[in-house]
Amino acid sequence: MQWRNSPTRYGFVSVSLHWLVALVVFGLFALGYWMVGLDYYSSWYTKAPDIHKSVGLILFAVMVLRVIWRWVSPPPGHLASHGPLTQKATRFGHAFLYLGLFVLMISGYLISTAEGRGIPVFGWFEVPATLTSIPNQEDVAGLVHEYLAWALVIFAGIHGLAALKHHFIDRDTTLTRMLGR
Amino acid sequence: MLKKTLAALAIGTALLGAGQAMAADYALDIKGQHAFVNFKIGHLGYSYIYGSFKEFDGSFSYDSKNPEASKINVTLKTESVDTNNAERDKHIRSGDFLNVSKNPTATFESTSVKSTGEGMADVTGNLTLNGVTKPVVVAAKFVGEGDDPWGGYRAGFEGTTTIKMKDFNIEKDLGPASQEVELMISFEGVRK
Incomplete structure (x- = not known):
């Protein structure tokens, strides 16, 4: 498999980023859903949100790279069929998935930093707070984060079903292209 | 000259004293924010969390000659809770605790005042919190009253009471050391 995308095929970088992001997004959704219901005395009560936030911020960096890569090496065109x-x-x-994911990550960041506190990423470094003056910031950002997370995973599910439809019903190469073939 | 000044001061003081004897209505000093509704709750049994409600308003009537006739009303916005941690504040506003979207206000309305000593009183009243109304007794201490330097007249007191969270349908269990919340208020009123 070539690194770069060609006019007809996805390259290794785009394919890897696609599946990595898919895995992380569903993982973060599950983790987020689970952690907000944890008992106060659960040993995961502070650990789970720390992991959720750290992974989320790394995902943001990965998504920025993904957008840059899209520009460096544009994806193949639509199938003729x-x-x-x-x-x-x-x-x-696709625009909704990209945009939604960015808004989702930014809204999550705005919850935790609403009071000027930075977010430590696995204790390696800290992402500082920036915007702190939105009225009721943590609550507004919290609602956006919650509803958008649901919307996005449902939409990502539809995105997956659409790929399966192309593969099994239309019998075209939509899905296999995203495996680098 | 000096005698005249002293005489004027004496008259002024006498008038002031007369003013003190009258029951008066006071508005909480919200503009200058010399009024606080704070609380504390145990954390794991190892320390306390302190918090504050930032938005509230109210009024009281007070007469130093007849403190048992005093009355007080306070309404606060539950979403204004602040414990210096955005994530925790968001959690406190949620259905686990104050449920602020459903119960945006909490109120305290006094029903009776019983003097318990010099400048001390038990203020009984109805506290409405999280949609539940229950009587509570606030142990109040009169702090002081008099002219302020800006042409007004002020009186103030502080008070504490302890409530059980479960009594107000706050079901989230934070552990045995965190079943109760101590409310601590300091109110300064400006005479209307």
């Missing part, structure tokens, strides 16, 4: 409506839906869908 996809009609104009499918192409349009694909563009909107």
Whole structure:
């Protein structure tokens, strides 16, 4: 598999980033869902949110690299078998996934930093607070984070089902392309 | 000249004394914020968390000659809770604790005042918190009253009471050392 994307195929970097981000996003959703219901005396009560925030901030850096890579090495074009409506839906869908993920990560960051406290990333370094003056910041950001997380995993699920539909029903290469073939 | 000044001071002081004898209504000094609703709760049994409600308002009536006729009303915005940690404040506002979207205000309305000594009183009243109304007794201590330097007249007191969280339907269990919250208020009122 070549590193870069070609006009017809995804390269190693884009394929790896795609599946890594997918894994991390679903992992963070599960972790987040689980951790907010933890008992105060659970040994995970402070550990789980620390991991969630650290991984989330690293994901943000990875997503920035992913966008840069998209620009350095543009993804292959639409399959010829996809009609104009499918192409349009694909563009909107992917834009929502990218944009939604960024808003989701930023909203999470704004909860924890609402009072000016930075977020330590696995104790390696700290991401400082920036925006702290939105009225009721931690509550507003919290609502955005919660609802958008649900919207995004549901939409990512639809994205996956659509890929399966292309693979099994349309029998085109939409899914296999994302495996680098 | 000196005698005249002294006489004027004496008259002034006498008038002031007369003023003190009248029951008066006071508004909590929210503008200058010489009023605080603070609380503390045990953490694991090892220390205390201190917190504060930032937005509230109220009024009281007070007469030093008849303190048992005093009355007080306070309304506070539950979402204004602040414990110096955004994540914790968000959690306190949630359904686990204060449920602020459903119960945006908490109120205290006095029903009776019983003098317990010089400048001391038990203020009984109805506390509405998290949608539950229950009588509580605030141990109050009169601090002082008199003219302020800016043309007003002020009186103030402080008070404490302890409530059980479960009594107000706050079901989140923080452990045996954190079942109760101590409320600590310091109110300065400006005479209306």
